[in-house]
Amino acid sequence: MSAAPEHIDATPGHAPGAVAIAPGVHWIGALDPTLRSFDMILRTANGTTYNAYAVRGSDGVAVIDTVKAEFAEVFFQRLESIADYAEIRVIVLNHLEPDHTGALPELMRRAPRARLIISKRAPAMLKALLKPDQDQLDYDTVGTGDEIGLGDRRLRFLHTPFLHWPDTQCTYLVEDEILFSGDVFGCHYCDARLFNDRVGDFRFSFDYYYAHIMRPFKAHVLDALKLIEPLPLRLVAPTHGPILHERPRRYVSRYRELSGAGQSFELGAAHRSLIVFYMSAYGSTARMAEAVCAGAESVPGVRVSLYDLEGGESEPFVDLIEAADALAFGSPTVNGDAVKPVWDLLSSLAVVNLKGKIGAAFGSYGWSGEAVPMIEDRMRGLKMRVPVSGLRVKLIPTTDELAESRDFGRRLAAALVGTAVDAARGTGSARSATADAAARVIDFAELGP
Numbered sequence: 001m002s003a004a005p006e007h008i009d010a011t012p013g014h015a016p017g018a019v020a021i022a023p024g025v026h027w028i029g030a031l032d033p034t035l036r037s038f039d040m041i042l043r044t045a046n047g048t049t050y051n052a053y054a055v056r057g058s059d060g061v062a063v064i065d066t067v068k069a070e071f072a073e074v075f076f077q078r079l080e081s082i083a084d085y086a087e088i089r090v091i092v093l094n095h096l097e098p099d100h101t102g103a104l105p106e107l108m109r110r111a112p113r114a115r116l117i118i119s120k121r122a123p124a125m126l127k128a129l130l131k132p133d134q135d136q137l138d139y140d141t142v143g144t145g146d147e148i149g150l151g152d153r154r155l156r157f158l159h160t161p162f163l164h165w166p167d168t169q170c171t172y173l174v175e176d177e178i179l180f181s182g183d184v185f186g187c188h189y190c191d192a193r194l195f196n197d198r199v200g201d202f203r204f205s206f207d208y209y210y211a212h213i214m215r216p217f218k219a220h221v222l223d224a225l226k227l228i229e230p231l232p233l234r235l236v237a238p239t240h241g242p243i244l245h246e247r248p249r250r251y252v253s254r255y256r257e258l259s260g261a262g263q264s265f266e267l268g269a270a271h272r273s274l275i276v277f278y279m280s281a282y283g284s285t286a287r288m289a290e291a292v293c294a295g296a297e298s299v300p301g302v303r304v305s306l307y308d309l310e311g312g313e314s315e316p317f318v319d320l321i322e323a324a325d326a327l328a329f330g331s332p333t334v335n336g337d338a339v340k341p342v343w344d345l346l347s348s349l350a351v352v353n354l355k356g357k358i359g360a361a362f363g364s365y366g367w368s369g370e371a372v373p374m375i376e377d378r379m380r381g382l383k384m385r386v387p388v389s390g391l392r393v394k395l396i397p398t399t400d401e402l403a404e405s406r407d408f409g410r411r412l413a414a415a416l417v418g419t420a421v422d423a424a425r426g427t428g429s430a431r432s433a434t435a436d437a438a439a440r441v442i443d444f445a446e447l448g449p
């Protein structure tokens with residue numbers, strides 16, 4: 001069954017109700033089944049949900065997150081079906097992105113006694129979001145292990161920064177073993193049946209969401225898992241997609257798998273990995289690419305891979321790139337630009353952390369040769385280091401220019417393993433190991449941004 005539009009589960013003339021997910025704990029979110037892209041980067045084939053929750057304790061109600069602004073009315077209708085505004089003691093914001101804080105200003109107006117609870121990294125963002133006049137914004141910040149009591153129930157906080165913004169945290173309802181996880185363990189999948197054992201098969205959406213939202217922050221995911229894995233978990237309640245009440249720990253394990261080391265085990269600890277990608281119109285850049293590889297392979301400790309982008313989709317390459325230590329892109333210059341497959345691959349790299357990887361560019365050109373510096377600029381923009389200046393060859397490479405290409409590959413590989421040779425263009429003869437050993441050791445602090 002496809003996702004039910006919001007108006008279908010709302011009887012005309014009656015407010016949509018809250019959905020109980022545990023005794024005294026309700027889903028008060030919104031369905032958005034017609035959304036087809038989120039944050040401009042994620043496709044959402046059957047929409048998404050904005051999940052918000054209310055927890056009732058013997059000493060008041062906590063609202064955990066809100067919804068996107070255009071869904072505020074249904075959120076308030078659901079909230080009003082299970083609580084009065086005067087009962088709301090705290091509003092916990094696990095994440096301040098507008099898809100979860102759109103209803104916040106109005107909620108603060110309707111529940112003026114409620115205390116805002118945010119992570120220690122969130123105050124500046126909250127102020128930027130609400131633009132309060134001086135002294136008008138009151139909130140408490142919390143960190144890992146801090147608790148807030150609701151009488152017979154406690155909310156405990158886990159600081160989980162960068163999942164997926166710096167401000168993010170998770171909230172754990174101690175007595176009920178429920179984790180309100182924010183974007184973590186979420187996905188863009190809209191299904192009015194709400195619970196993971198009732199909705200359709202959403203495994204693709206879960207992995208896809210991880211790949212685009214969490215993957216760039218794998219190190220932070222692993223830090224968060226250290227906090228989450230020891231918790232008894234009866235239910236995980238994320239801010240998007242199904243509520244995970246049937247075997248919730250499966251999804252925690254899946255995050256552990258997805259945050260693993262990928263293919264790097266193939267390379268062995270003794271090797272650094274250099275991947276050379278290229279496109280070639282008439283074979284000139286292809287010949288340069290082969291020469292770059294040959295030069296790089298002459299440096300011990302470097303494993304070199306060569307790929308023609310004409311023969312591959314970007315997605316598998318992204319996995320390889322994540323595990324690689326260095327990347328070289330070869331592109332001809334066409335109409336003053338690098339060719340589209342190179343840009344497509346470079347633009348798809350926003351989902352991986354490239355900081356500190358080494359990058360390089362080379363290519364054949366007809367009359368202007370802009371492709372190489374443009375690729376270098378893009379790599380620097382991705383926080384890669386570009387220690388070896390790009391190599392350009394006019395039209396068809398000569399024997400000497402192919403020797404230069406080999407030298408370019410050798411210098412790139414030497415930079416990768418931590419030694420450098422002089423920057424003078426090579427003569428085509430491989431330098432001896434003795435000469436390489438005498439070369440200056442690169443101080444990486446001097447290199448690139």
Ligand code: FEO
Pocket residue numbers: 095097099100164165183239240
């Ligand atoms: Fe669902 Fe990062 O907001």
